[in-house]
Amino acid sequence: MPTYCIYVYFTWSLNLLKNLFIETIGCQMNTRDSEIMLQLLEQNGYSLSADLASADAVIVNTCSIRGKAEQKAYSFIGSLRRQKEENPDLIIAVAGCVAQQEGEKMRVRMPHVDIILGPQSIYQLPDLFLQVAAARKGIISTSQSTDFTIPSFLPDLKHGLPHKRFVTIMQGCNNYCTYCIVPYTRGREVSRRRSDILAEVQHLVASGVREITLLGQNVNSYGNDQPREERTSFPDLLRQVAAVSGLVRLRFTTSNPKDLSPALMTCFQDLAILCHHFHLPVQSGSNAVLAKMNRHYTVEQYLAQVDGLRQACPDISLTTDIIVGFPGETAADFQATMDLMEKVRYDSAFSFKYSSRPPAKSCDFEDTVSDEEKAQRLAIFQNRQKEITEERHQEMVGQSLEVMIEGISKMGQGQWSGRSSHNLIVNFHSPATYSPGDLERVTITESCFNSLRAELTQKENVKND
Ligand code: SAH
Ligand code: SF4
Ligand code: F3S
Numbered sequence: 001m002p003t004y005c006i007y008v009y010f011t012w013s014l015n016l017l018k019n020l021f022i023e024t025i026g027c028q029m030n031t032r033d034s035e036i037m038l039q040l041l042e043q044n045g046y047s048l049s050a051d052l053a054s055a056d057a058v059i060v061n062t063c064s065i066r067g068k069a070e071q072k073a074y075s076f077i078g079s080l081r082r083q084k085e086e087n088p089d090l091i092i093a094v095a096g097c098v099a100q101q102e103g104e105k106m107r108v109r110m111p112h113v114d115i116i117l118g119p120q121s122i123y124q125l126p127d128l129f130l131q132v133a134a135a136r137k138g139i140i141s142t143s144q145s146t147d148f149t150i151p152s153f154l155p156d157l158k159h160g161l162p163h164k165r166f167v168t169i170m171q172g173c174n175n176y177c178t179y180c181i182v183p184y185t186r187g188r189e190v191s192r193r194r195s196d197i198l199a200e201v202q203h204l205v206a207s208g209v210r211e212i213t214l215l216g217q218n219v220n221s222y223g224n225d226q227p228r229e230e231r232t233s234f235p236d237l238l239r240q241v242a243a244v245s246g247l248v249r250l251r252f253t254t255s256n257p258k259d260l261s262p263a264l265m266t267c268f269q270d271l272a273i274l275c276h277h278f279h280l281p282v283q284s285g286s287n288a289v290l291a292k293m294n295r296h297y298t299v300e301q302y303l304a305q306v307d308g309l310r311q312a313c314p315d316i317s318l319t320t321d322i323i324v325g326f327p328g329e330t331a332a333d334f335q336a337t338m339d340l341m342e343k344v345r346y347d348s349a350f351s352f353k354y355s356s357r358p359p360a361k362s363c364d365f366e367d368t369v370s371d372e373e374k375a376q377r378l379a380i381f382q383n384r385q386k387e388i389t390e391e392r393h394q395e396m397v398g399q400s401l402e403v404m405i406e407g408i409s410k411m412g413q414g415q416w417s418g419r420s421s422h423n424l425i426v427n428f429h430s431p432a433t434y435s436p437g438d439l440e441r442v443t444i445t446e447s448c449f450n451s452l453r454a455e456l457t458q459k460e461n462v463k464n465d
Pocket of ligand 1: 065066179180181216217218254255256281283321322323352353354355356357
């Protein structure tokens with residue numbers, strides 16, 4: 001083809017591509033769902049754009065875990081009203097947990113939205129786009145089925161860091177912790193077929209991915225919804241994924257402590273590629289509060305699990321989630337959370353003020369803690385956790401460990417940034433050139449709050465982590 005024709009062909013084909021802007025709020029499940037929606041729309045004539053003003057379509061993937069997240073979603077969706085008035089051809093789709101929860105109510109409140117779709121409907125998005133274009137009226141697709149099967153889907157690697165990916169292994173949650181909206185927004189637990197998960201991991205690894213994080217709201221219940229003859233437990237799934245040749249690091253999130261089995265702890269001894277990090281949300285250090293939260297474990301059982309994990313993997317990094325100000329939480333209950341945190345010494349923690357989320361059961365409990373008191377407890381918890389995080393990082397100075405390179409650090413040329421097996425950011429100087437996913441051994445020289453500073457480990461000093 002002559003150069004002129006190639007130019008015309010390219011200009012023509014580029015003109016055909018429509019701009020898609022995606023706003024994602026919420027957890028890793030939403031991040032992964034946004035990636036899937038992007039890939040599906042890219043196969044249907046859209047191209048990702050960072051410019052909202054010139055978008056032909058906008059997806060807002062929403063989270064409703066706390067009141068603030070829902071407000072954030074509504075305020076972003078509301079801000080699109082004027083753009084829709086100026087450009088009636090703009091397609092606005094709202095996905096995720098607020099969409100699932102609100103459905104018709106959202107349509108009434110935000111009539112400029114074209115598509116409202118729940119997490120089970122993301123695979124139908126191209127179809128929903130076609131329907132909207134043809135019918136020019138709003139569509140709601142939020143049905144939830146217990147027979148839902150997560151379709152086989154082979155991801156591409158067009159966006160994001162090339163060496164690491166999330167793989168969803170299950171959707172939904174059956175636990176009904178009394179404060180939590182997830183069982184209502186994501187529905188009953190549905191495990192993905194083991195063969196599909198392995199096929200996706202093999203495909204990703206063959207495409208150059210070196211690190212996989214398996215995702216689910218409670219990965220330890222993986223397989224519980226499958227027929228007994230076909231059932232694979234989560235530890236068995238981990239072993240099978242870890243056996244995929246070429247995979248270098250394996251992670252998972254997240255786990256309810258009530259389902260953490262000895263078989264999973266053993267995986268930390270047996271699987272060399274399983275990263276030394278466990279996110280184990282405790283929520284509270286008071287047995288009375290844990291019972292009211294419907295968490296099905298006690299502080300004593302939780303501490304025994306922490307011991308078990310540290311025996312299986314002495315340098316394991318433990319992180320958690322905490323809620324302060326749950327209805328009925330007394331000053332003594334809160335102190336019990338502080339005591340637990342001193343015992344465990346988490347590497348880091350996510351902490352939140354309790355937020356009432358209808359129809360979650362705790363909305364019927366009397367909210368006895370004032371907002372001021374919640375804010376005070378949160379600040380006390382966060383300040384102490386910050387100190388412990390700094391102390392934990394300080395303890396790492398002098399240690400030699402392996403980092404997986406992510407790229408050049410913000411510090412510029414010759415400065416590299418990577419992550420340790422514990423998932424900590426490690427920055428170091430090196431004259432070498434790396435690609436994302438390469439491994440390098442470094443010695444920690446300095447601790448900063450959100451990251452560690454390191455230098456290349458001298459080869460004669462190389463020891464195991
Ligand atoms: N499936 C995960 C939790 C996902 S939600 C698990 O069971 O560990 C992430 C965190 O949000 C929870 O661990 C909890 O700490 C917090 N959270 C959930 N509902 C909340 C609410 N109503 N108010 C405040 N924080 C909440
Ligand atoms: Fe929510 Fe509890 Fe399920 Fe986690 S385990 S998603 S906190 S109901
Ligand atoms: Fe939020 Fe839904 Fe995830 S409520 S935390 S986006 S499962």
